[in-house]
Amino acid sequence: MQMYDLPDERGHFGPYGGVFVAETLMHALDELNECYLKYRNDPEFMAELARELKHYVGRPSPIYHARRWSEHFGGAQVYLKREDLNHTGAHKINNTMGQALLARKIGKPRVIAETGAGQHGVATATVAARFGMKCTVYMGSEDVKRQSPNVFRMKLLGAEVVPVESGSKTLKDALNEAMRDWVTNVADTFYIIGSVAGPHPYPMMVRDFNAVVGHECLWQMPELVGRQPDACIACVGGGSNAMGIFHPYIDVEGVRLIGVEAGGSGVATGKHAAPLSAGRPGVLHGTRTYLMQNEDGQIMDTHSVSAGLDYPGVGPEHSWLKDLGRAEYVAINDDEAMEAFHLLCRLEGIIPALESAHALAQAAKMAPSMRKDQVLLVNLSGRGDKDINTVAGIAGITL
Amino acid sequence: MSRIHGRFEKLKGEGRAALIPYITAGDPSLEVTLALMHELAAAGADVIELGVPFSDPQADGPTIQRASERALARGTTLRRILDVVARFRSLDADTPVVLMGYANPVEAMGYDAFASRAAEVGVDGVLLVDLPPEESRGFVDRLVSAGLDPIYLLSPTTTDARIGEIARLARGYVYYVSLTGVTGAKHLQVGDVSARMEVLRRHLSVPIGVGFGIRDAQSAAGIAKVADAVVIGSRIVEEIEGSAPGSEAANVGAFVRGIRQAIDAVARKD
Numbered sequence: 225m226q227m228y229d230l231p232d233e234r235g236h237f238g239p240y241g242g243v244f245v246a247e248t249l250m251h252a253l254d255e256l257n258e259c260y261l262k263y264r265n266d267p268e269f270m271a272e273l274a275r276e277l278k279h280y281v282g283r284p285s286p287i288y289h290a291r292r293w294s295e296h297f298g299g300a301q302v303y304l305k306r307e308d309l310n311h312t313g314a315h316k317i318n319n320t321m322g323q324a325l326l327a328r329k330i331g332k333p334r335v336i337a338e339t340g341a342g343q344h345g346v347a348t349a350t351v352a353a354r355f356g357m358k359c360t361v362y363m364g365s366e367d368v369k370r371q372s373p374n375v376f377r378m379k380l381l382g383a384e385v386v387p388v389e390s391g392s393k394t395l396k397d398a399l400n401e402a403m404r405d406w407v408t409n410v411a412d413t414f415y416i417i418g419s420v421a422g423p424h425p426y427p428m429m430v431r432d433f434n435a436v437v438g439h440e441c442l443w444q445m446p447e448l449v450g451r452q453p454d455a456c457i458a459c460v461g462g463g464s465n466a467m468g469i470f471h472p473y474i475d476v477e478g479v480r481l482i483g484v485e486a487g488g489s490g491v492a493t494g495k496h497a498a499p500l501s502a503g504r505p506g507v508l509h510g511t512r513t514y515l516m517q518n519e520d521g522q523i524m525d526t527h528s529v530s531a532g533l534d535y536p537g538v539g540p541e542h543s544w545l546k547d548l549g550r551a552e553y554v555a556i557n558d559d560e561a562m563e564a565f566h567l568l569c570r571l572e573g574i575i576p577a578l579e580s581a582h583a584l585a586q587a588a589k590m591a592p593s594m595r596k597d598q599v600l601l602v603n604l605s606g607r608g609d610k611d612i613n614t615v616a617g618i619a620g621i622t623l
Numbered sequence: 624m625s626r627i628h629g630r631f632e633k634l635k636g637e638g639r640a641a642l643i644p645y646i647t648a649g650d651p652s653l654e655v656t657l658a659l660m661h662e663l664a665a666a667g668a669d670v671i672e673l674g675v676p677f678s679d680p681q682a683d684g685p686t687i688q689r690a691s692e693r694a695l696a697r698g699t700t701l702r703r704i705l706d707v708v709a710r711f712r713s714l715d716a717d718t719p720v721v722l723m724g725y726a727n728p729v730e731a732m733g734y735d736a737f738a739s740r741a742a743e744v745g746v747d748g749v750l751l752v753d754l755p756p757e758e759s760r761g762f763v764d765r766l767v768s769a770g771l772d773p774i775y776l777l778s779p780t781t782t783d784a785r786i787g788e789i790a791r792l793a794r795g796y797v798y799y800v801s802l803t804g805v806t807g808a809k810h811l812q813v814g815d816v817s818a819r820m821e822v823l824r825r826h827l828s829v830p831i832g833v834g835f836g837i838r839d840a841q842s843a844a845g846i847a848k849v850a851d852a853v854v855i856g857s858r859i860v861e862e863i864e865g866s867a868p869g870s871e872a873a874n875v876g877a878f879v880r881g882i883r884q885a886i887d888a889v890a891r892k893d
Contacts, residue, residue, distance in 0.1 A: 234757055244726060244753045246682040248800055251780035390688055396679060403681045408804040410780075507726040507753065508679060520700045521731025523678040 228474045228550075230541070235424020235511075238547060240540035243423045245510045249403070252410045257425040259330050264432065269325065276321050277436065280354065281311045283318075284440045287448055287601070292571040300594035302587050303453065304574070304604040305441055305469065314577065314606030315434060315465045316347035320416055322433035324351035327414035334358040334413045338402040340367055340395030340461065341532030341579065342374025343606055344418030349383035359383040362401040364394040367531045374610050392525045395461075395535045399509055419462025420539030423510030427467075427539050434468025441601060442472055453601035455480035455590070459582040460500070460553065461533035463542045465605035470551060471541075480552065483542060484586045486528035487555035497526035499538050500546050500553040513540040529558040529614065530578035532606075560585040562618065565608065577606035578614065626719040626747045627772050627795035630669050631830045631851065640847035640886050641669035641796075643832055644879055645723065645856030647690035648673050649699025650863060653707050655871050659863070660711045662872040664718040667883035670796075672750070672854065673708070675701055675724030682752045684807030686857040689864065701728045701737070705744050712745030721748035721774055721795070726758075734762050738769040748772035748795045756788050763792055776800055777831075779819060786826045796830040796852060799823065806835060807857030813845035820849050840885035847886040855882060 235241045243253060263269040277283040285306045294302045307315040320337075327335055335357050339345030345361040352359035361378055365387040368375055378385050391397040399422070406415040420427045420434075438456075445452050456473055458466035460483040470481045488496035496502065499514040506515040508523055516524040516536035528534045545551035561578060564585035568576050576584060580603070587600045594600070608615075616623050634641050644663050648656050656673075663671050676691035676699055683691070701724075708720055722741065729737050729751060741749065749771055754762060756775065763773045772795030777786060779802065789797065801816050816833055823831055833846045834854030846853045859875055866874045 242758050243755065244758055245755070246752045246778075246800075247755060247776040247781055247785075248682065248778040248804070250755060250778070250785065251782065254782075390685075390692070391678065400679050400681050404684070404805045407682070506730055509681070510753070515727075517727065517731065519731065520702075521677075521728035522695060523727075 230544070231424065231428055235428065237541045237544035240505070240512050240543040241424060241427055242512055243510060244507045244512065245423050248407050252406065253423055253425070259326060260425050260429050263326060263329060269329065273322055273325055276325070277318065281317050281321060282309065283436065284444070285309050287441065287444045289448070290572050293568060294591065296567070296571055297588065297591035299596065300454070300591040300598040300600050301596065302591055302600045302602060303448070304602050305437060307437060307465065307603060307605045308574070308576065308580070308607035312343070312347045312350050313609065314343040314347065315437060315468060316344045316418060317350065318436050318468065319418065319430050319433040319464060320344070320347040320351045323414065323416040324355055324357065327357065328355060332412055332414040334409070335416050336360045336362070336402050336405050336413055337416045337418060338362045338395065338398035339418060340398070340534055341530065341577070342367065342371040342378065342610060343532060345383070345385070346374050346377050346381070348416050348418070349378040349381035352383060353381045360405065361385050362388050362398040362405070364388050364392070364398050366393040367395065370614055371531055371610055372613065394526070394531070396523065419464040420467045420541060421462040421509055421511060421537060427511065427541055430464050431467045431471055431541065434464050435471045437465070437468040437603065438470065438472030441469060445601065449599055452476055452479050453599040455482055456601050456603065457482045457484060457583045457586050458603040459484045459533060459579045459605060460538060460542060461486070461497070461535045461579065462537070463539040465603050467539055467541060469603045470545070474550060481545070481550065482586060483551055483553045484582045485553060485555045486530055486533035486582060487557040488527035490557050491555050495527040496555060497528045497534050497536065498555040499536060500542060501555045505543065508537045511540045513537050513543045514546070529561060530582065532577070532579040533582065554586060556582040556585040564588050565615065574604070575608040576604055577608045578611045580605045625770070625772055625795060626717070627670060630719055631796065634669065640850065640889065641830070641832065641852035642667055642879070642883055642886055643670045643672055643852050643854045644668050644859050645672040645674060645854065646863065647676055647687060647694055647860060648704040648707065649676055649694030649697055650690040650860065651693055651868070651871070652697055653699060653703055657707050657710055658872045659875055661715065662876040663879060664715055666876045666879040668718065668879065669852070670719045670721055672721045672723045672856070673704065675704055675722055675728055677725040677728055680725065682805060684805040684857060686807045686860050686864070690860045701732050705740050705746070708746055709744035719747040720745065721750060722746055723750040723752070726751045726754045734765050738765040738771060742769040742771055746771060748774045750774035750776070750798060752776060756792050767794070774798060777823065779815070783826070786823060790826045790828070793827070793829050796832050797827060798854060799831050799833045799850070800835045801833050802836050804835065813842070813849070816846060817849040840881055843882045844885040844889050847889040853882070853886055
C-alpha cells in the first residue's frame, strides 16, 4: 500500500487546497511555509513544543471508556479521547502552542486569530499571555453574543476582542477580518489560524500540530483494549480536531474515519453547516474545498447550534479524504447533538462542548447495532462550560 | 490589438497617464452602474474596472465590502453584470472594461462559459484577485484564447522571481498595489512607488497601473508621474455611497473629471 503523503509542495490535496490569495499575502505565506518546513524538522524546536505540551497543556490527554454510556446503547464500547481535559478545555491549544512558538522563532511580537465558538480565541490569548505577545482576536458579533463566557476569558488573558459586524457576523467573517489585519500588519504580526483551513501551509501545519491527538491514540488504544478502534469519530467544522485524530490513522487499515458535520435544522431544510454533505467545491479563504454556496458562487449563511461548526467551508484535506473514500462524512442535526450532550452529562459526568456533542451523537447512532466487542473512539474535542448559556437558552432558562 | 493595448498606445503617444476608475457592479443597482459607466467614459476614464461583488471580499476594505453587500442584496449576479456590459458596449465601442473580482463566482459559472460570454459582451480584461499565477494556468489559457487580457496584481512584497512569472502571463496591464493592506487604506508613499516602478519595469513589458491609497488629485498626480495608469476605487465608491439616489453619476463624474485634470497636468518623462 502506498503511504499517504500530502499535500504537495504548493499545498494541494488532489484538486483541493492550494494558495488562493491576493498577491499582497503571497510573500507572507511563502515566508511562513519556509519557516514551518525548517522548524518541523528541528529537534530543538520539536523538543520545546513537546515540553510545553506536557507541562503546560497537560498532554497526553487520557482515553476514557464511557461504560455507562456504552451500556445504555447495549452495543459497541465507546471510548472518549479527552481533549476537553487540555488546558483551556479543547484541542485548539495543540495548534496555538505550535504556532506561537513559530512566531517567537521568527520574531513576530503580535499574534492575531479568528474565532467562532471562542475556543481558538481563548487558546490563542492563552499562549500569547504565556509568551508575552500582543494578541487581537476577531469574532463575529453574533458569536460574541452566544459565547460571552469565552469573550470574557479572552479579555482576562489580556487579548483585545474585536467584534466583526460584516456579512453573517460569524466565523467566516471573522476570518475575513483577521486576513485583512494580517495583510495590513504583516511586518510584525503572526496570524494563528485555528483550523485546517485557509491557504497553504495552514491546512498542513494546523493538522500536524493537532496530529498529536491521533499519535497518542495509536499507542493508547492498544494499551487499553489491545487493538485499534473500529472507527474514529470526530466533529468537523473547519475540521482541525478531526484531522488531528484522523491523520495518523489514514494508513492504518480497518479503522473507519467518520467526520460529523453540523446538520443544523436538517440538511434537507438548507439550514445547516454541512458542505461535505450538501455543498460543492469552490474557492474561499485561500483554498479550494467543498463549500456552502449558491448557484452564483456566493457563500451562504450557515446554521448550527454550535458556533464552532458554523462555517461554510471545510479544510481541503477533508474534501480529498471524502473523494478518496478514506473518510466518511455525515451530518448530525441540532436536536440529535443536544440529546447526546444531555446523555453524556447524566451518564458520565462529562459536559461536552456542543461541537463534540455532534460526534457523540454519531456514536450514539452507530453503537446500538454494533457488537459488544467492537470499539468506537470519539474525539471529545472540548468541554461544554462555554455552552451552558446556549443550552439554558434552548431550555428557556435564563442564567 | 486588444482594446486595452490600443488605449495605452494612444496615451503613450499623447504623453498622458491612463485613468482607471473602479466601481462595484450593482451598487446601488445595475441600472445606476450602466449610467455610471457611461459617465466615467465621458469624464475621461481610459479603462473601467467593474467589480464583481463577492460575499467574502477578503482583499477589500470596509468601503468596497459594503458596496458588495449592497450589490448582492439587490440580486446582482455575474451573468447580469455581463448583460450590463453588453448594453454598455452597444453604445461605447472604445472604452475598455475590465472585470475585477474573486475566483468563486467565476468558477461557479464555469471558466469556459464565463470566458466565451465575457468576450461576446465586450469585456476586455479579467482580474481575479485571489487567483494567483500558480493556480490560474487553465483559466488564463481560456481567457487568452477568447481574446481577453488576464490582469495580475503585483505588491511591494512580490519577489523578482514572481514578477518574472507574472510578466510571462500578464497582458493588457498589471495592477501594482502600492501598499500592503486592503483597498481603501490610507498611507500612500509616492517615493516608495517610484523606486519600485524602476524594478518592475526591468521585468515587465506591459503598462503598470498603480492603485490602493489614491484618494485625491494630489496623490493621483504624484502617481501619474511615475506609473502608466492611476487606479482609483474606494474613493469613488465612497462618492456613490454618499450620493442621494439619482445623483450618483453627477457626483462621480465631477470627482473623476478633477482627477483627470490633475493627471493630464503632469508632464510625463518618456
